Amino acid sequence: MSTSRIAERVRRIKPSPSTSAADRANELRRQGKSIVNLVVGEPDFDTPAHIRKAAAQAMDKGATRYTLMAGTLELRQAIVAKLQRENGLTYAPNEIIATSGAKSAIYSAFSITLEPGDEVIIPAPYWVSYPDMVLASDGKPVTVACPEENGFKLTAAQLEAAITPRTRWLLINSPSNPTGASYTLDEYRALAKVLARHPQVLVMTDDIYEHIRFDGQLTPHLLQAAPELRDRTLAINGVSKTYAMTGWRIGYVAGPRDLIQALDTLLSQSTGNCCSISQAAAAAALNGEQTFVSESVAIYKQRRDATLAQINAIPGLSCRTPDGAFYLYINCSGLIGKTTPEGKRLNEDGDVVMYLLEYVGVAVVAGTAYGLSPYFRLSIATSLDVLNEGCTRIARAVAALH
Secondary structure (H helix, E strand, C coil): CCCCCCCHHHHCCCCCHHHHHHHHHHHHHHCCCCCEECCCCCCCCCCCHHHHHHHHHHHHCCCCCCCCCCCCHHHHHHHHHHHHHHHCCCCCHHHEEEECCHHHHHHHHHHHHCCCCCEEEEEECCCCHHHHHHHHCCCEEEEEECCHHHCCCCCHHHHHHHCCCCEEEEEEECCCCCCCCCCCHHHHHHHHHHHHCCCCCEEEEECCCCCCECCCCCCCCHHHHCHHHHHHEEEEEECCCCCCCHHHCCEEEECCHHHHHHHHHHHHCCCCCCCHHHHHHHHHHHHCCCHHHHHHHHHHHHHHHHHHHHHHCCCCCEECCCCECCEEEEECHHHCCCECCCCCECCCHHHHHHHHHHHHCEECEEHHHHCCCCEEEEECCCCHHHHHHHHHHHHHHHHCCC
């Protein structure tokens, strides 16, 4: 028996790097330092009024009790309608489950499927929590570096090389956090041809940023390109990013009945059903008018374009134009090897990030957290004034290097 009171599956994971970076920035701010916080991936808009109103009405009607474990029928029907209307995907309500955020959905999906040593293929750069959720579920994360010259996307050849007899999952996030890269239908078809040769591999699509896309087109879905994968795929989404509802904690999963039933069983013994009031609000978000979505995306695009131009004008920094989401994944290889005014050499992107925080008070997240260096992630989910100030400070810090 271990001498530690903490289970090994928890000791093997680490705190979220983005949360740690935000905490450090807030700590410095409390100390009286001027900090431009470009860490948090959270819309800076209020939840739309009609969604808040639906929540208030639900409370007034007494909808404050337990719901069905899988979620209210109203919400699941709204999800069914959304998937058909926007994605051309057909599901029944009993193939849907609502969860306390999409993060909970991903972790729970790993929990119901992974045996010790089972492998999960995760294209890098990846959202910081993916590998640790796999580790916490006794699985083995298999990260595959997807370089900038390939658009930060997994190729069919890379997928084929990564699959082993122990592979249980392929996880795809499109548009991606942190790069904003988005797969095309043809790219999905190429991946599907590989998956056809490996029927033991399940597929998880994290679609949380699907509506935050800057070319005016709908985001393609893997199951549109390869409907034959439906019985092997969990499509995970939520209302947090699209509708500025991060605090409401509503995600959802669509997938084959056996996996949905297993999720229902696990969650019934762990989290229980998600918040009844939040479910009513989420149903209103999915069923209601969508003006907020297009208006917020237009603002994100304005921020992206302005910030991208400023970053790419700074010697030593460069950034590929993201297709969607609200981040810039900035290549800082041109700063590696330079020396700060205090005489410290910048050896990797973590050094760059700490220098920006300490020298000019700009908080960003190092690329090491996302599995591909040397980069850092900057969130554009804040005002143009804040972004402009952040870019001005970054330029000043870079100019001070030698």
